[in-house]
Amino acid sequence: MILRLGWRNLWRNPRRTFLQVLAVACSLFLAVFFNNLAFGSYLQMIREGVKAGSGHIGVYHPSYLADRKIEQFFTVASSAAALARIPGVKSVFPRLQLPGLARSSHDSSGVAVLGLEMAAEAGSHPLLEGRRLKSGAIPSGGRGVLIGDRLAEILRLRVGRKLVVMFQGAGGDICSALFRVAGIFHSGVTQMDAGVIVVDRKELGEAFGAPDAAHELAIMLSGPDDVPAVLEAVRSGGCLPASAAAFPWQEAMPQLDGAIRIDRIQFRFMIVILYLIVGLGAANTLLMSVMERTREFGLFRALGLGPRAIRNMVVTEGIVLGMLGMAVGTGAGLLATWHSMRTGIDFSALMGEAEVAGMLIDPVIYSAWDHATTFWFNVGMLMIAMAASLYPARKALQIRPAQAMRTF
Amino acid sequence: MSGILVRQVSKQYRETEAVVRAIDALDLSIGEGEFTVIAGPSGSGKTTLLNLVGGLDRPDTGEIFLGDEALHAMSESELTDLRLRRIGFVFQAFNLIPVLTVYENVQFILQIQGVAGPEHAPRILPLLEELGLKGMENRFPPQLSGGQQQRVAVARAMVGQPRVILADEPTANLDSENAVALLGLMKRLNGEQGVTFLFSSHDPRVIDTARRVIRLRDGRIESDERR
Numbered sequence: 047m048i049l050r051l052g053w054r055n056l057w058r059n060p061r062r063t064f065l066q067v068l069a070v071a072c073s074l075f076l077a078v079f080f081n082n083l084a085f086g087s088y089l090q091m092i093r094e095g096v097k098a099g100s101g102h103i104g105v106y107h108p109s110y111l112a113d114r115k116i117e118q119f120f121t122v123a124s125s126a127a128a129l130a131r132i133p134g135v136k137s138v139f140p141r142l143q144l145p146g147l148a149r150s151s152h153d154s155s156g157v158a159v160l161g162l163e164m165a166a167e168a169g170s171h172p173l174l175e176g177r178r179l180k181s182g183a184i185p186s187g188g189r190g191v192l193i194g195d196r197l198a199e200i201l202r203l204r205v206g207r208k209l210v211v212m213f214q215g216a217g218g219d220i221c222s223a224l225f226r227v228a229g230i231f232h233s234g235v236t237q238m239d240a241g242v243i244v245v246d247r248k249e250l251g252e253a254f255g256a257p258d259a260a261h262e263l264a265i266m267l268s269g270p271d272d273v274p275a276v277l278e279a280v281r282s283g284g285c286l287p288a289s290a291a292a293f294p295w296q297e298a299m300p301q302l303d304g305a306i307r308i309d310r311i312q313f314r315f316m317i318v319i320l321y322l323i324v325g326l327g328a329a330n331t332l333l334m335s336v337m338e339r340t341r342e343f344g345l346f347r348a349l350g351l352g353p354r355a356i357r358n359m360v361v362t363e364g365i366v367l368g369m370l371g372m373a374v375g376t377g378a379g380l381l382a383t384w385h386s387m388r389t390g391i392d393f394s395a396l397m398g399e400a401e402v403a404g405m406l407i408d409p410v411i412y413s414a415w416d417h418a419t420t421f422w423f424n425v426g427m428l429m430i431a432m433a434a435s436l437y438p439a440r441k442a443l444q445i446r447p448a449q450a451m452r453t454f
Numbered sequence: 455m456s457g458i459l460v461r462q463v464s465k466q467y468r469e470t471e472a473v474v475r476a477i478d479a480l481d482l483s484i485g486e487g488e489f490t491v492i493a494g495p496s497g498s499g500k501t502t503l504l505n506l507v508g509g510l511d512r513p514d515t516g517e518i519f520l521g522d523e524a525l526h527a528m529s530e531s532e533l534t535d536l537r538l539r540r541i542g543f544v545f546q547a548f549n550l551i552p553v554l555t556v557y558e559n560v561q562f563i564l565q566i567q568g569v570a571g572p573e574h575a576p577r578i579l580p581l582l583e584e585l586g587l588k589g590m591e592n593r594f595p596p597q598l599s600g601g602q603q604q605r606v607a608v609a610r611a612m613v614g615q616p617r618v619i620l621a622d623e624p625t626a627n628l629d630s631e632n633a634v635a636l637l638g639l640m641k642r643l644n645g646e647q648g649v650t651f652l653f654s655s656h657d658p659r660v661i662d663t664a665r666r667v668i669r670l671r672d673g674r675i676e677s678d679e680r681r
Contacts, residue, residue, distance in 0.1 A: 047558070047565045054553035345549045348510055349610075350538025351566050352531065448510040 048355065052362035055335065063367065066331040070371020070427065071378065073324045077317050077423045078379025079413070083386060084313055086414035088306045091407055092270050092295065098172045100298030101139065101264030102273050103280055105129070108291045110261060111298060116144060116214050119259040120287040126263060128285035134267055134276040139167050140260035142247050146213030148193075150201035157197065159211055159243050161250035161260075170266065173231055173244055181205050182229030187246045190228030194239035198230045205230060211243060216255035223253035263290070270295070317423070321430050328434035332364055336438040343442045344450020353443050360439035361432055368431025372424050379420070386413040458484040458507055458618065458652065463516030465502055465673075476502040478673035479516070484666075486617070487648040489641060493661050494670035500654035501622055503670070507652065508541055508620045509533040520618065538567060542611030542649075544621035548603040550595040556582065556606050557591040563614040581609050585639065601632030608636070612643065618650045625657050637663045 056063045096102050105125075107118035119142070126138045142161030147154055160173075164187055168174050173192060174184050180195050182205035193203065203209060207227050215221040225245065233239055251257040267276055273294050280292045296303040336343065346356055394409035460482040466475045476499045484490055492500045505511040506518055509525050518525040520540060528536065537543075550559050560578050569577075582588055585605045595603055604624060611619050621640070625633035637660060644651050653660055661667055669676040 047562065050558075051551070051553065058553065341549070342551065345545075345551070347534065348508070348537065348543055349563060349566070350534055350536075352534050355566060446511075448505045 048359050048362055049366070051359060052366050055339075055359075055363055056366060059335070059338075062331055062334070066328055066367055067371045067374065069324050069327050070368055070431070071375035073320050074372055074375025074423065074427055075378045075382070076320065078376055078420050079382040079386075081313065081317075081419050081423065082379070082383040082413040082416050083391065083411060084309065085416035085419070086387070087407070087411045088310070089270070089414050090411065091302060091306060094172060094407055095299055095302045096264070096266065096270075096295050097170050099264070099302070100262065100293070100295050102267040102270060102295050103265040103277050103292050104295065104298035105263035105265065105280075105286060105290050105292050106261065106298070107289060111293065117216070117218070119216070119256065119261050120290045121256070121258050122260045122263070122287060123258060125285055125287040125290075129263065129265060129280060129283070132276065132279050132283055132285075134272050134279070136266045136268060137166070137170070139163060139170070139264045139266070140247060141262040141264060142250050142254065142259055143261045144213040144250070144254065146211050146243075148197070148201060148243060149210045149212070150203050150207065152202040153200060155197060155200050155241070157211070157241050157243050159213060159245055159250060161245050161247035163247050164244075173233060173238070173242070178231045178233055180230045180232050182227065185228035185246065187249070189223075189225050189249060190246075191225040192229045192231055192244040193227055194242055195230050195232045196236065196240035197243070198227070200240065203227050203230075209243075211245075213254070215253075216259060221253055221255065223250070263287070265292075317426075321426060324427075325430040325434045328364060328367060328431055329437055331367070332360060332435050332438040333441065335363065336360060336442045340445055340450050343445045344447040347445065347447040347450075356442050357439040360442050361435045364431045364435025364438075365428065368428055368434075372427050376420065376424060383413045383415065386411075387415075457486045457488075457521065458482070458650070459517075459519040460503075460507065461517045461519075463506060463513045463518060465499075465506060465511065465513050476673050477506065477513070480674060482668065482675065484650065484652060487644070487650055488666055489644045489651045489664055490653070490666040490668060491661050491664035492652065492654045492668050492670060493656055494676070495656065498670040499673040500656075500670055502673075504620050504622050504652065504654050507618075508543065509537050538563075539614070540617055542614060542616035542619040544604070544607050544611050544619065544624045546623040546626045548595070548600070548607050548627070550603055550606055550610075552595050555592050555594055556587060556598070559595070559606055560609045560613050563610055567614055577613055578609075581613055585609050599632075600627050601629070601635065604628060604632070604636055605639070608639065608643075612649075616649065618652065621651065621653045623655055623657070624653065625655065625660055630659070633657065633659055 107120060110118040122140045126140050129135060130138045140163060144159045146157055146159045148157045162171060164174065164185060168184065172178065176184070185191065198204070201209060205227050208224060209227065210222055210224055212220060212222040248257060251259050265280065267273065277292060277294055280286065286292060343356065390410040390412045392410045460480055463477055463480050465477040466473050492503060494500055502511070506513055513526055516526065520536070523536060525533065551562065554562060557578060560582065561574050564574050564577065582591060585608060587602065587605055587609065590598065590602065595606070598606065625636060628636060640651060641663060643649060653664070655661060665681050667679045
């Protein structure tokens, strides 16, 4: 009966109820849809980030992430193949990373020399994607290198031209190697376009003085959810190179993890503000509804309805109001998520080439299901609806039957 | 025992700057099953007296007993429970719940009394039939005439099987025909079920029907006439 009363009372003023339901629904829609969109973008950021960065799990000298010293390398030997056999591991990429100086006949510039296994990483590493090539081709090995378009401008290099790269060797002495530009890429990340040279790892290793050296083993998994279990297996599997340790991507790329965390916190803060506004609106609606029915609440008290039942009646109205809006808003949010999972939303007109934490993110964002947060958004809205009804309920309880009804 | 005993009860209200003495050291005793009218001009204290006897308001001084229960000493929740189980109310302005049907308005009392669902229909439907409301169970109050609404209010007051029914100006919003019909009905219920009826009214039709007429003036009993 209380539920029936609550439901019917809401429709005594359909326009007011409709507007409040709309406010709740719009909030839930915004919360659910944009959270799922943001969640999709985080997954995209992680996906792109781990390809160019540490992998889902990165293997390094224990101090490398803090110090980034050249001598903190290890020998790969059979460890990459052994790690690749661990269930859940899709691939393992050894990488050698050296700071150096690139010199052409015109100029010189400080660079990061990135030694990759070109053939193995061809379909994975963002810098080896054909769509990023401005000219030339991706080298399959040898002394051909890829350089960024900005660096090519600085050194006045074109495809086919030679350059000399100087760096510190494994033994501490200064080494230099001659390379030829095989391709010029444009990543959109200034730091990469102006300062990265991609070289075959074996070629670089030989020039470095340690042919099988690597600073990083990037372990790729199916997704970030697999990290805890596989990390445990990697750490306990006994197949890590000597003097190396495994780190999850969050520790290996704290800038990316931090960027996602900050974005998530900002988004949730906005949701809290939005919910508070909706809560005040709901409280206002219910309070008006209670005040308009002062006489009726007086009647309820006169007929013997206890305080608890009266409070339940008002709270029920708040909950029904909230749940109506939640159903509509969540439904619309899930529908919009489903649509944007398939088609994606192209933000290139708004943000051009998006760089996050030194990594290039595709401007076409695809939503992803974040069921847990969607659930908690609904729980939160339900709590807001209940909280918004407490003050009106208190007001209803303060109504004295004799006063409310004037004539009893 | 469902008689009403009012002993040296006073009640005053503060209105802006003046203090209005609505009931002044009033003594009254109404026996079980009596059909009594409180008459008097506006402002004589009729409604205040009914509010006090119905536990809707508290006396400043004095004692009020309903049977052997001391209303003046009860907590708010005890008064609420007493109103629910012992007293039926009929209001001048009907005061039906507009979003509930005729049946649901009557059922409301059984619900809050905690009467089991299967008992509702056997108690409500005969009562509605007796009050001439058969076939109107699913109508909402705005779809009824004033007389029909007041009969629903009587059904609501009766369904909880109270021992006392308090009615404030029950015929004030009714035409003559409906007023006479309602009074006849109440008198019949009083005769058949022995429920104590206490009215406030200045309607001569109501006053003529009563077996006992208590006239108030300035919060005091001016006359107490038994017929």
